[in-house]
Amino acid sequence: MHLILFIVFAGLCLAGAINLLLQTHPINSALSLVVVMSSLAVLYLLLGAEFLAAAQIIVYAGAIMVLFTFVVMLLNAGREEHTMGSGVARILGFPAVAVILGVIATVILKAQGLGSAALSDPITSTEDLSRVLFRELLLPFEVTSVLILIAILGAVALARPGGDERRVGK
Amino acid sequence: MTILQFFLWSLLKIAVVTVVMLLGIAYTVLLERKLVGRIQNRWGPTRVGPFGLLQPLVDGAKSFLKEDIIPTGVYKPLYILAPILSLGCALISIGVVPFGEPNVGPGGMHLFQIADVNIGLLVILGITSIGVYGIALAGWSSNNKYSLLGSLRSSAQLVSYELALGLSLVGVVMRAGSLNLRVIVESQSSKGMATWNLFGGFQFVAFFIYLMAAYAETNRSPFDLPEAESELTGGYHTEYSSMKFAMFFMSEYGNMITVGCVATLLFLGGWTSPLGELIPAPQNIFVHALMPIFWFVLKVFSFLFLYVWVRGTLPRFRYDQLMNFGWRYLVPLAILNIVATSLWLAYQPLHR
Amino acid sequence: MIPLSWYLLLSATLFSLGVVGFLIKRNLITVFMSIELMLNGVNLSFVTFAHQWHLVKGQIFVFFVMVVAAAEAAVGLAIIIAVFRARSTLAVDRIDLMKL
Numbered sequence: 156m157h158l159i160l161f162i163v164f165a166g167l168c169l170a171g172a173i174n175l176l177l178q179t180h181p182i183n184s185a186l187s188l189v190v191v192m193s194s195l196a197v198l199y200l201l202l203g204a205e206f207l208a209a210a211q212i213i214v215y216a217g218a219i220m221v222l223f224t225f226v227v228m229l230l231n232a233g234r235e236e237h238t239m240g241s242g243v244a245r246i247l248g249f250p251a252v253a254v255i256l257g258v259i260a261t262v263i264l265k266a267q268g269l270g271s272a273a274l275s276d277p278i279t280s281t282e283d284l285s286r287v288l289f290r291e292l293l294l295p296f297e298v299t300s301v302l303i304l305i306a307i308l309g310a311v312a313l314a315r316p317g318g319d320e321r322r323v324g325k
Numbered sequence: 326m327t328i329l330q331f332f333l334w335s336l337l338k339i340a341v342v343t344v345v346m347l348l349g350i351a352y353t354v355l356l357e358r359k360l361v362g363r364i365q366n367r368w369g370p371t372r373v374g375p376f377g378l379l380q381p382l383v384d385g386a387k388s389f390l391k392e393d394i395i396p397t398g399v400y401k402p403l404y405i406l407a408p409i410l411s412l413g414c415a416l417i418s419i420g421v422v423p424f425g426e427p428n429v430g431p432g433g434m435h436l437f438q439i440a441d442v443n444i445g446l447l448v449i450l451g452i453t454s455i456g457v458y459g460i461a462l463a464g465w466s467s468n469n470k471y472s473l474l475g476s477l478r479s480s481a482q483l484v485s486y487e488l489a490l491g492l493s494l495v496g497v498v499m500r501a502g503s504l505n506l507r508v509i510v511e512s513q514s515s516k517g518m519a520t521w522n523l524f525g526g527f528q529f530v531a532f533f534i535y536l537m538a539a540y541a542e543t544n545r546s547p548f549d550l551p552e553a554e555s556e557l558t559g560g561y562h563t564e565y566s567s568m569k570f571a572m573f574f575m576s577e578y579g580n581m582i583t584v585g586c587v588a589t590l591l592f593l594g595g596w597t598s599p600l601g602e603l604i605p606a607p608q609n610i611f612v613h614a615l616m617p618i619f620w621f622v623l624k625v626f627s628f629l630f631l632y633v634w635v636r637g638t639l640p641r642f643r644y645d646q647l648m649n650f651g652w653r654y655l656v657p658l659a660i661l662n663i664v665a666t667s668l669w670l671a672y673q674p675l676h677r
Numbered sequence: 678m679i680p681l682s683w684y685l686l687l688s689a690t691l692f693s694l695g696v697v698g699f700l701i702k703r704n705l706i707t708v709f710m711s712i713e714l715m716l717n718g719v720n721l722s723f724v725t726f727a728h729q730w731h732l733v734k735g736q737i738f739v740f741f742v743m744v745v746a747a748a749e750a751a752v753g754l755a756i757i758i759a760v761f762r763a764r765s766t767l768a769v770d771r772i773d774l775m776k777l
Contacts, residue, residue, distance in 0.1 A: 156328075161679050165687050172694040172714060181706045181767075182403070182465065188710050189458070191691070195717055202684065202728045204736050209447035211720075213491075214743050217454025218484060219713070219750045221461065225480050226754045227706055228465045228473065230761050248700040252693050259689040269681045270729050279733060281444065281504055287733045288740070299744045306748035313755035316762070 157274045160201060167194040181227045185220060192216045202272055206281045338439050339420070346419055350578040351381035357633045364637035388571035396467070396564055403466035408565065408572035411459025415579030418452040421445040422586045423507050425596050425617035437596075437618065438507070445506040446498065449587060450491060453542065457483045459576065460544075464561035475560025478550050478644060482541055485651045486548075490538035492659035493531045496666040497522050497591045510595030518599040523592040527669070530662045532592045534655050536631075539584040541651065544577060546636040550644055585628035589621060593628075596621040684725040691718030705757050705767045709750075716746050 171190035178184045196211040263269075288296060355370065355377065362369025370377035395404065422445075425437030435441050442448055457480055464476020498504060500522060501512040513520045522528040541548040552560035562573045589595060596617035642650070695718060698711030720739045727735025757767070764772055 157679055161683065165683070168687065169690065169694075172691055175707075175710065175714065176694065176698045176701065181704055181710075182462075184702075184707050184710055186403075186458075186462075188714060191714065192717060193455075195721060198684070198687075198721060199724050201679075202724050204724050204727065204739075205444050206447070207724060207736050207739055209444050209451050210740065210743060212451035213447065213454055214747060215713075215717070217451060217457065217487070219747055221454070221457050221480055221484055222750055222754055223706065223710065224458070224461055224465075225477070225484075226757060228461065228477060230758070230767065244700040249697070252696050252700070255696075256689060256693040260686060263682050263685045263689065266682065269685075271678045271680045272684070272728060273678045276728070278443070279727075279736060283733050284736060284740075288737050292734070292737060295741065299741060303744065303748050306751050310751040310755040313752065313759050 157201060157272065160197070164194040164197045164201075167191075168198070182224060185223045185227060188223075189216050189220050192220065201274070203276050203278045205278055206284050334434065335439065338436075342419060342439060343416065346416060346579065346582065347575075349582055350575050351385065353578045353581065353629055354384065354574075355381050356629065357636070360630070360633040361637045364634075385571070388568055388574075391567040393567040393569065398468040399564060400466040400468065403462045404564075405569075407459050407463035407466060408569045408576075409459075410462070411456060411576040412572040412579065414452050414456035414459065415576035415583065418449045418583050419579075419586065421448050421506060422583070422590065423510065423595065424621050425614065427507055436614075441507060442505070444504045446494065446504045446509070446587075446591075449583065450487070450494075453580070453583075454483075454487055456576070456580070459573075460561050463565070463573070467561070467564035469564050471557045471559070472561050472563050475550075475552060475557045475563070479544060479561060482544075482548065482550065482647065482651075485648060486538045486541035486655075489534055489651055489655040489659050490542060492656065492663065493534035493538060494591060495659075495663050496528050496531045497526070499663075499666055499670060500526050500528070506590050506595075510590055510597065513594050514597040517597070518594070521592065521594040521599075528592060528662075528666070530658065531666075532588070534659050534662070535588060535592070537650075537655055539588065540632075540635065541647070543580040543584055545581065545632060547639040547642050548647055549641060550647060581629060581632055582625065585625040585632075586621075588628050589624040593624045595624075681725050681729055685722055688718045688721035688725065691715075691721065694718075703768055703770060705760065705769055705772070708769060709753055709757070713746060713750070716742060 168191050171187040171194065174187040175184045175191070178187065192211060192215045196208040196216070199205075199208040199211060358380070359369040359377070370380040373379045373383050395401065420439040421442050423435070423438040423441070427435050427438070427441070460483075461476050461480045464472040464474075464479070467473070497509065501509040503509060503512075513522050513526065516525070519525045523532050540546070544550075544552060550560075552562065557563070562570055565573060593599075598616070598620055692715050695711045695713075695715030698714060699708055702708050702711060720742055723735045723739045723742070727733065727739075760772060761767060766772070
């Protein structure tokens with residue numbers, strides 16, 4: 156059962172990721188990213204992280220990606236132009252990526268003592284999660300709230316048509 | 326219980342719930358037309374069947390038989406995907422809603438709930454947030470400025486009010502100490518109406534916020550700006566016809582029912598009787614199993630009644646007013662409610 | 678029963694696909710999406726390791742990554758809107774005023 160679920164959703168995940176690269180229109184890429192994120196949520200569920208699965212759907216698929224599609228629709232950005240800009244990225248980039256993937260894969264496959272996951276594994280309850288989050292890691296939690304506040308201010312300041320727009324534009 | 330039995334029972338439950346839900350959607354439309362008719366001093370549909378009771382059937386047949394027009398300028402894959410996504414999300418989230426008491430089926434299974442999930446509330450919120458895509462894509466793929474404006478309005482509105490909606494539920498979750506919908510209902514079931522979160526739990530501020538946010542989330546009047554007829558000729562579904570339009574229509578009413586179910590579970594005590602122990606438990610086993618369903622349906626029905634009542638009474642908001650209201654009043658109010666509830670819980674020594 | 682190395686391999690593949698997207702895509706928004714894909718790939722390996730060592734902190738790290746990603750998306754998209762307003766294009770090759 157676990158195997159079937161893993162294969163289906165890992166396949167969906169990879170298909171979505173590859174589709175993101177192949178599509179030329181940003182909205183199609185955004186939607187395939189939504190597919191990736193939703194199937195990742197199912198994989199989290201398989202690994203017993205149920206709160207994270209819900210958070211993945213709500214935060215990533217439901218908020219961040221909506222923001223992306225919102226911006227794509229707002230700017231009405233058309234298809235991508237195939238200029239294939241820097242050759243350096245293609246010549247050095249692809250081999251580098253392949254090497255990195257190969258190294259990581261060999262490390263993972265060589266690793267000893269990696270366990271396995273099954274459907275009967277215990278599920279991390281939301282209570283456990285919040286106990287650790289609000290007792291041991293309270294300070295980082297509060298710091299991230301400050302980060303969010305700064306991000307909101309930054310986003311508002313950037314997106315507002317300010318007085319110095321004319322200077323930048325023309 | 327073997328895995329085959331589990332699948333069969335689940336399929337049966339899903340089939341029954343889907344049929345009931347679709348019938349519920351159809352008759353909610355009739356309820357709305359009748360009630361709005363009465364509010365406006367006319368009769369509403371009366372011709373088909375006694376009191377117009379067969380009207381939904383005819384409406385369904387009408388939308389099936391109409392010509393399905395796909396305009397040439399649309400982006401076809403997304404244009405077709407959008408209504409499916411919308412209706413799918415509206416129907417899926419009912420799957421975690423418990424309608425009646427647990428453990429009444431054979432072998433101690435949940436006969437009145439499709440899936441008992443630990444994070445049921447978050448599942449509903451997550452699926453609702455995916456539902457935004459249906460509307461957003463519908464507007465964008467229609468290649469029509471009214472549709473695009475409607476869908477931009479709608480995505481902004483949904484994302485903004487989801488915040489207030491989620492924050493308003495935190496107080497309830499803190500009181501119950503769980504995200505499981507069944508546990509939340511059981512936490513308020515001891516003394517009937519007096520222990521409902523709405524009254525005994527002092528969550529009426531949260532309920533008010535939830536109500537406002539729910540109207541906005543389901544694109545209902547007075548926040549029905551995404552489809553404001555007078556300014557946008559119908560908003561995101563301007564270019565849709567026939568069954569695809571009907572799917573949007575059904576998803577709107579399906580969302581209303583889901584929102585009503587969530588309000589019932591979280592604030593109105595779910596399937597428990599509002600009178601608590603005043604009525605002795607019925608002896609007949611069938612009555613005993615069906616009484617919770619009756620209370621649940623009654624509560625959802627009164628919530629839907631409120632929906633239609635508000636629609637028949639209030640005029641539409643302006644868009645900037647809507648955003649102001651959401652961000653400047655509802656969100657701070659919800660945060661204040663969380664602070665007050667947690668202080669109250671902290672000063673209750675008997676709690677936990 | 679699934680060996681956890683499969684999850685780790687999937688996460689590594691997602692990350693690499695994200696890097697490839699970052700290199701070959703020419704649209705600012707899609708480049709940004711590739712970054713999100715990389716973050717998601719890393720998140721999966723965090724959850725896998727949390728499962729391996731039965732530690733909750735790995736999951737909380739994912740939670741923090743999500744928060745940071747949300748902040749990043751807000752600021753990044755605001756920058757994209759500002760760039761589009763100034764240059765009325767999203768092609769990364771055309772946004773080259775700072776190039777020599």
